[in-house]
Amino acid sequence: MLRRQYYMTVGLVLLLVLVVLNLPEQTAGKLKLALGGLFLPLFALAGSAQNLAEQTGNTLAPRSALLQQIDELRKENQRLHEQLAQAQEASRENAQLRRALGWQQRVPWSLKPSRVVGQDPANWWRTIMIDVGLRDKIRPNMTVLTSEGLVGRVTDVGFDRSRVVLVGDPNCRFSAQVQEPRDQSVVAKGIISPSASSLDRLLVDLVYVPGGSLLKPGQPVLTSGDGGIFQKGITVGQIVDVRTNDHGLNLEARVKLAVNLNRLEQVWVMLQ
């Protein structure tokens, strides 16, 4: 009797696993989102508790500290206004030159702010969950970034949440270029891929850089725009060190990411 129960249970579990693993990608995705939806109340509850704790902390902040913060923000606001005026002037000039040369006009970024609600529980993936989805016009492969630089790209989209694959995940390889900080000229191009040798999640590898390229620590790394997923010129990070590979045919560089992926709270999704 016991042996029969064993066989039946093993058979049922095997059958279920085989069925679920062989579901069409779209159906599996929907099922995954439905199952993940069970956790939404918990995520919402945890988010509310965190907000409450922050608000409580804010009410306990001394008045002098708040006044000092206001003063600092006022100064920063003034500085940003000045920078904006300069940027607007440069933008006008850029548009005029583009018109004169017959180049396509640059489309301004349209950004959607979102909150990070969770991360991948498995150690072998680097993904996060954000609280925007189809209802916010989010689509797969949209760029996710912060003011510091690139975060990753959207992969799966649900109605009110999406999964973002972070820079450094095996599913987020892309082309990047190294710039000379002095004259902004492009030094070399390569592929950003995960650095599995390091425990530091902020380090990635820039591989397949042609040998002989003048890579130096401290040089900024930006998206190259090749591949069609990320727009050109988004900051990725800066070079930490360089080593030769394949008997000098290629160079490899370790890149320190500009964005601290361990401390992500708020991100922006680029809608265009």
Added chain:
Amino acid sequence: MNWMNTIAILLVAFLAVFLESYFRGLRNLIGAQIDLLPALVVYASLSANISTVALIATLGGLWFDSLSTNPLGISVLPLFVIGLVVHYCRDLIMREQLYAQFMLGLAASAVAPLFTVLSLIGTGDEPLLGWCSLWQWLVMALGGAAFTPVCFYLFDRFDRAFSYQAQPETSFRPDREIKRDRGRHIDY
């Protein structure tokens, strides 16, 4: 073990998956996230029937995969295999011993991610692996091992609180009772 305990294990599995996804502190601190599901499966295998083990492995695995990039269902089989082996050998395992609980937790928490990663590679996925994965594996195994005795302690207490107490044994046996009376009354 009663049905209340099964529901409690399922609830803890659900919460464990949520906490693994929500709290990033441990991963930021030591570079690895601990998986609590293998420890729960070990407890269930030594305390419940095979159907309960299957239920916990299946639901736990599906919940885990729903919050992960893993293909849906890939984590179910490793958890179930662990549960099946432990359940099959349960008569040989000294479940009350702390050492046995720790070692079982260690083995289960080490085998589960290994089996999952091998399954992922088998299905054509490309998980992030390298030298750092060894460190993550060690942390997962030790973390799961440390959680297993805690799991046994908490669920055994819960089980005691919600089940009938065992009748305390006494030396009294009704069939051996000596009936005392005044004896036979003889009239002379």
